[in-house]
Amino acid sequence: MAVLMAGTFVFVLDFFIVNVAIPSTQAELGATDSQIQLVVATYAIAIASLLILGGRLGDLFGRRRLFTLGIALFTASSALCGAAPGITTLLVGRVLQGIGAALFAPQVLSIIGVTFAGDERRRAVTTYGLVMGLAAAGGQLVGGALIALDLFGLDWRACYLVNVPIGLAALVIAPRALAESWAAVGERLDLLGAALAGATLVAIVLPLVEGRNEGWPPWTFASFAGAVPLALAFALRQRRLAAAGDAPLVHPELFRERAFTVGVLTSVVFYAGMASFFLVLAIYLQEGCGLSALDSGLVFTALAAGYLVASAGAEVLAPRFGRQVLAAGGVVRATALTGLALTVAAIGTGGSPLLLVPTLAVDGIGMGLLTAPLVATVVGGMDPLHAGAASGVLSTAQQVGNTIGVAAIGALFYGAIGPRGDYAGAFELALVAVAAVCLAVAALVQLLPGRPAPAPAPARPTPRLD
Numbered sequence: 001m002a003v004l005m006a007g008t009f010v011f012v013l014d015f016f017i018v019n020v021a022i023p024s025t026q027a028e029l030g031a032t033d034s035q036i037q038l039v040v041a042t043y044a045i046a047i048a049s050l051l052i053l054g055g056r057l058g059d060l061f062g063r064r065r066l067f068t069l070g071i072a073l074f075t076a077s078s079a080l081c082g083a084a085p086g087i088t089t090l091l092v093g094r095v096l097q098g099i100g101a102a103l104f105a106p107q108v109l110s111i112i113g114v115t116f117a118g119d120e121r122r123r124a125v126t127t128y129g130l131v132m133g134l135a136a137a138g139g140q141l142v143g144g145a146l147i148a149l150d151l152f153g154l155d156w157r158a159c160y161l162v163n164v165p166i167g168l169a170a171l172v173i174a175p176r177a178l179a180e181s182w183a184a185v186g187e188r189l190d191l192l193g194a195a196l197a198g199a200t201l202v203a204i205v206l207p208l209v210e211g212r213n214e215g216w217p218p219w220t221f222a223s224f225a226g227a228v229p230l231a232l233a234f235a236l237r238q239r240r241l242a243a244a245g246d247a248p249l250v251h252p253e254l255f256r257e258r259a260f261t262v263g264v265l266t267s268v269v270f271y272a273g274m275a276s277f278f279l280v281l282a283i284y285l286q287e288g289c290g291l292s293a294l295d296s297g298l299v300f301t302a303l304a305a306g307y308l309v310a311s312a313g314a315e316v317l318a319p320r321f322g323r324q325v326l327a328a329g330g331v332v333r334a335t336a337l338t339g340l341a342l343t344v345a346a347i348g349t350g351g352s353p354l355l356l357v358p359t360l361a362v363d364g365i366g367m368g369l370l371t372a373p374l375v376a377t378v379v380g381g382m383d384p385l386h387a388g389a390a391s392g393v394l395s396t397a398q399q400v401g402n403t404i405g406v407a408a409i410g411a412l413f414y415g416a417i418g419p420r421g422d423y424a425g426a427f428e429l430a431l432v433a434v435a436a437v438c439l440a441v442a443a444l445v446q447l448l449p450g451r452p453a454p455a456p457a458p459a460r461p462t463p464r465l466d
Contacts, residue, residue: 001124003177004108005131006170007071010078010163011101012132014043015402016139016278020147020293021156028156031087034213038091041209046098047105048205048399049198055106055392056194056249059183063107063114063388068174070104075167082154082161093160109391113379114181122376126315129372133311136274137304137364140282141297148294183388190241193249196234203227204400208407212414250389260390262447263378264397266326269444270370271401273333273437276409277363280430283413288349288423295353302357306364311372318373323448326377329369330442334435336363341431348424370441377448409433 018040026036058066077096084090112124146158154161204227207220214220241248255261278300285296310329317325340359347355378394379387409430416426 001127003170003174004067004111005127006166007067007104008108008128008131009135010074010166011105012135013139013142014078014097014101014163015275016136017143017146017159017162018043019279019282020140020143020297021159024147024156025090029084029087029090035087035091037210037213039087039094041206042091042094043098043101044209044399044403045202045205046095047102048396048403049201050099050102051106051396051399052197052250052389052392053194054102054104055110055388055390055395056189057103057388058107058110059386059388060187060189062180062182063110064174064178064180067104067107067111067178068171070100070102070107071167071170071174072100074100074104075164075171076100078160078163078167082157082164084157106388106391106395109375109379109394110387111178111181113387113391115179122315122319125376125379126311126372129314129375130308130311130368133307133367133371134304136278137300137307137367138297140278140293140300141304144293144295144297148292183386187247190237190247190249193234193237193241196230196237197249200227200230200234201396201400203230205403208403212407212411250393251386254386254390254393258447259377259449262444263374264393266441266444266448267374267378267394267397268401268404269437270330270374270441271398272405272408273434273441274367274405275402276405276430277337277434279406279410280413280427280434284344284349284423284427285353288421288427289353290349291353299353299356299360302360303364303367306361306366307368307371308364310365310368314369314373317369318376323377323445325373326370326445326448327442329366329373330438330440330445331366332369333363333366333438334442336360336366337431337435337438341428341435344424344428344431366438374445405437 022036022039025031025039026033031039054066054070074097077093077100081090081093081097084093108128109125112121112128116124142162143159146162147155149158151158203223207223211217211220238248238250239252242252281300282296285291285299286293291299314325314329336359340356340363343355343359375394379390412433413426413430416429417423418426
């Protein structure tokens with residue numbers, strides 16, 4: 001678990017820590033606004049488009065092998081980013097980071113799924129959700145602290161180089177700590193299906209990432225429209241391969257499970273309200289209230305504290321109350337965000353940010369009640385034969401949700417700032433929108449089965465063939 005969680009931590013951290021480093025990166029490298037936006041976009045696009053393929057590669061060629069390969073590529077590309085002499089090298093490094101993350105991230109849940117069962121699996125998934133939330137909420141603090149400390153004069157480069165010692169430690173320990181496993185030996189990889197899946201996700205994610213910055217030009221809507229036939233072609237190919245007894249990239253049987261289908265959809269909605277909230281909160285604190293990146297990160301610790309407490313409680317509550325724990329998390333979040341909006345309306349951008357801490361802590365509790373139980377719902381009854389594909393689909397849903405939320409809520413937020421720089425009013429409006437998303441999550445989870453599916457016995461790792 002220590003090795004798996006190290007990978008999970010850096011994978012999520014790199015989504016959020018880089019935002020803190022953007023201003024100093026642009027200043028040092030002399031990058032244009034569009035180039036600096038690509039620093040964030042290339043990582044997101046590479047991951048979202050390749051996660052399903054990464055999960056399937058683990059099924060076919062060994063989950064430990066793909067985890068190790070992905071961590072090695074991610075670590076090397078993090079070093080490349082940290083040493084980048086110019087913006088072009090940094091962008092190449094970010095693409096390679098995304099590819100590496102897409103290779104190892106789906107293996108985490110796959111290895112958990114085939115290694116643990118029953119209470120052990122529930123504890124492992126809870127730990128996974130806990131680390132994901134702490135990495136997301138703590139990204140602002142870690143990045144702010146690294147830049148404020150300016151160790152060895154590294155400034156923004158430390159936000160990438162921090163991955164290197166973590167990755168090296170994981171590479172040393174992984175061969176000793178992880179057993180190798182395969183879902184099916186000798187099956188062929190559906191390369192056409194992989195190409196269709198990747199093209200579909202690029203057609204969705206690319207305009208979401210770049211559309212607002214470019215004023216939603218015609219190509220963004222053409223890209224969205226093109227995603228529809230690509231997705232249909234992918235679905236038809238998977239059904240045809242399954243009917244012929246061949247090996248599809250994503251087996252249609254996965255979506256016959258109500259818990260999986262509804263859980264994936266709920267994940268998209270939940271993460272749309274999570275990443276977008278972190279974005280608008282950081283901008284409100286730094287641009288509106290004038291806090292430094294470090295001080296802003298310290299405010300985020302209230303979220304992390306509430307998340308930590310609730311994640312531990314959710315492990316006990318979820319087996320007993322099932323989907324209603326998830327619903328409670330959505331309602332708690334919506335209530336906390338409404339309270340936060342009222343507080344912001346009262347203090348504007350001139351009051352003490354400490355006044356936000358109580359409602360932020362409650363919001364963290366709502367996130368903690370949702371994250372790990374939602375993952376457990378999706379993977380709880382997962383057939384080990386489909387572990388990689390299922391993990392890839394779930395991870396993809398999370399990243400697509402992040403991107404949709406940042407694009408939609410971000411557009412609403414920036415549009416409301418106006419020429420007078422009304423950060424408080426824009427933040428209030430965004431909070432109301434995110435609260436509505438949280439209520440949608442509470443409604444969606446009512447479609448889930450009443451209790452989590454029992455975890456099947458872990459599959460015995462397939463003996464190594466080499």
